[in-house]
Amino acid sequence: MLQENNLAACLKSGMKDNLPPATRQRIVAKTPEWRMLDKPWKSLLLIALNELQVPGEDEDGQPSNMMRGRRSPRGRRGGRGASSGPMEWLPESSEVLLDDGSSSPAFRLAVLLIRKTIFADDWEESSDAVVDDLREQVSSKGVHPVWAKMAESTPILAQFAAFPQSDVAEQEDDSFDLDAGWIDPSKSKSLSQSLTKLDSSVTNATVKMALQKARAQLNGKRGLRDIKGLEALEGEASIISVLLNIHLENDATDSLKQLAKSDSDLADALTDLVQLRAGNPSDWQNSRSLSGDDELSLARKKAAWDLMPEEASKLTSEELAEGLDNASTPQQKETLTWWRLAALVKEDSSDLALELLTSLSVESDADMSVLMPLVKKLGDDAFTWLASQIENLAPESLSNITIDEEVGITLRVAAARRLHDMGASVGIDSSIDLFTRSLDLTRLAQVLLVDEQRCIDNPYSTLLVAHLLPARTKGWNFETIRKARRDALSTVDQAEVPSAFSSASRGLILMLDGAAQSDDNWIVDTLDKNGIKAFNHCRQALKDGGDGLADSKVIDTLAKSVASAKLSDVESRLFDAVIDTLRLNRASWLLQTGKDSGVIELLDGLLSGEVTAMPMMHAVRHLVLEYDIGLANLVSWYQENDPQSPWHTLARAAVHVGNGEELNAARDYRKAGDHADFDYEHRILLHRKALIHLAHAEQWSEAVALLEQEPALKSALTKRFQLYLNVSHIAASKRNSDEATRLLKTFVKRTEMVTQEDQQGKTQLVERVKHSEEELDVLRNYPSSHPRPLPREPFSGRVKAALNTLQRERRRNRHTFENRYSQAMMHDPSGEEIYEIALEASAEKPLEGLMLLERAQNSGRFSILDIKRLGDAERSLFATHRHNLPIKQRSYLRNLALSPLVILDTNILIDELQHRISSKLGINAEASLDIGGRGRFHRILKHRAQQGVIQLWLPKVVRHELTVIAGDIERIRSLFVDTLVDSDTLDSILTPEILGEIVNSIVSDFSTWKPMDLHLEDEADDEDIRSAFKQFFVDHTEVYDEITTMKRMSGEPMRTVIGKLDIYPETADQNLMCLATAMANRPLGEIGSILIATRDSDFTLVARGIEERFGFGVVANSRDLNSWLR
16 A cells, blocks of 8 residues: 555656656656655556557557667666656566565556556466456455556556545554664664664655665764654654654754653653763662663663762772773773772772772873872872872872872972973972972972072072082083072071971081081081091081191091981982082192192092082082193093083093193193183193193104294293203204204303403403303203103203303313213212212302202212212202302202292282181181182191291281281172171171281281391382383283283273383282392392292293293292292
């Protein structure tokens, strides 16, 4: 009946008058009933639409084209049937002759009548009986009214008009299998399968076609989009509307009401699913505990767990495990996991909880308010696990950990490090605290040093960084660190001590900064008795009145006590820094006092650790510069951290020196001296070192080339050393001994005016050239006169040749003192013989006789006993002639070990003034590192004077300057700008009375020599000396121009104008130079040399020229002083 109903609907749509068959077909093809027709029924419809007539014979006796049922070549989707021949899908006669129950009698009869009429030639008469039988059946039972319409459409079926018509009842859908609705409507595949099952129960063509379209969309890539005609079905068909509306998330309320009339359980279940997914559960407990295994029940259960209301956190661990099976997102799983962990902890299932916990990875947005209480209850293993998860946590979670004081310090530090490495700006205060406690100085520096205000607000942690930041830390300029230290010092006195710093930590860090401390009780609570005793011993040694040198055994005892003490990381590292500072200061003191045994090993050991502090590295490098000590670890550090630094080249040069690699040392010193990072003064110093090592390497041509390339270098060298280089170069490189000899003779050539009578007997002054053999005698001994003797040849050979030449020119006989000495030394010389020659020579020229004894002692030809006797003889001879030997000549008599007289310049005394003020303030500067490399020269001078090795003197000009400076309170205050001292305390000391007392004590302590001539200073104001100095200054204009430029970078220096150039030393300095010159020209007691102790570059950069031309020396540091001591 369904096919007949659809056929009737198609005829009704298509059988319009005055329309051609093709148009009718197009109209019908658009109807849903056409799509519902089976193909055989479509053939019957097409025959009717074409009003197929009974065929007649054409001229050839063949049926017309319409009857052949040929397929149209223009077939297209959706309309191929409408454009095909009407006979295309018509069954064969054989297919309907037998009743198989699938076709109605009317349909079979219509097919047979058409076959018999159209294809008469193929018809078999035996089939007529079947036709008759069918005709009888329809006549008795009647036919569907559509067959009357068919009879009207085609005469072939005209007999159907005579058959009685049966009543057509309204076609109802078959009963739906509502079990197909127990699915999750959101799943396209499940919905498509359900619609397929429901499709068989649909009879309405429109509904059926809409359903087919919906299924096609569900199975396509774009998914369901159109449910027109299906959105509000009634009865049991409402299940289709419900499922489709829920799938599209449309309002399914009305359809659910319809469905409830047929299946209330299914309607309730689907309603519950909709409400759950909307976040409005009606009974969450019921929904989450459903036991059904159908897809709808599982979907409801999953939707319930997706909501996870707060009440879910109170479920048992077993119930929450079920929820975990239904969780759909990582976040849900994580939350349920923590709830289950909480449940396990609450159920005292700690082992299961810990096992579960350690099997998990935390998501970045983990709820720490849930997690942390669980971790705390589960103990150390849980904390260890959480530490392993730090990388996964979000900044907020990490910040919560850092401020949670119930959490172990290790975990908090790990969180702070991760937070810092992520670049997060939260938790700064806690990060500073934790990085301090854990001594994570690299990150602590990164937090503090980027913000000046942070350094000011956190002075203790900033000072910790300033003192302990490992030298291997990259990315920080040392000047930045020192600036941060100054910022911290400005507030540390008023700042509250952070909890990360114990009283011992505070005391140690202040000690490293040389701060005044009145309370040392913290040491009693920190170290054992031996440690306390050793510590106090070190403190006493460093205080005023101590020797400034902590004994190495005492330091070792202190280190042992520290190692055994129960200290925090901060306390331990600070103690180590103090101990390392004591060791370094001891090494520095030993170097300054000339006792350098074991110092290199000590210093290299200080630089060997991974945590060697940056200030330590900077303090040590200045010792390398000053004392040429080769430290392999310093070279390695620069190689790894700053290979392009000139200090790297300098450190490498010092190592070459230690290895005896003179040429490599010279070239590295030269390379360092060429670097712009060093100022003019240091460049001259380094080039001078290069020249000295080139001389020791006997690389004469390279040395002379450097001297010519750096003209200013000549001011830092004596003319004798320049002569030594040039003579050696000419003699060795050019192999021109005569030219070398002439160079020597020219050097000692002097011009003097003598009185002489002319031919008329009148006296007149005439100029006479003279060669100083005494000077040649001095030059002969020149290579051996240095603390480290220079190579003697070829220089000494050329000096001897020059002497021989002069003697031949003067026709001197073989009995000259020099010849006698030479002959005596050719065989096995005796001390007595040499003494006799020297005694006779000294009668004529005291210096010549003494120099012969000097040469004999340096010759290496005598035994120790003989050398002692020669020394005694020299001292005896000196005692006889000392009144005829000005001090400037005595400097060559090194074996006499005469005491130098050191005149202190004001800049050295200012260091002593600061030292004594510091002592009154309780400041112990010696316990801090000497970062700037200034040394403690003022202390060394006092120490040497107490030993009796040198004598000290302060002239009036110096005493006056010191008094004036001490009267300038603000200038004195500026000396303590980088020192941790209370302002009120400083004011209490910086008074005219106290400063006056300090100046008087300095003058007393540094005036160990008293001049016999009370008018010495007044008589020293000699015009000839001043004139000579004026010429000296002009000769060194280039140097003084550089010095003045250098000084003006830090202020406006006082200068003297000569020839319109205001670049020359101030008057006070010139007075000091003139005084030293006048004293060097006198035979003052047992004094061996006149030295000016100063760091003023007006003196130091021309020291060699001053020494050679004016007879007094300049010492800027302990090493310079040691070179004058024997």
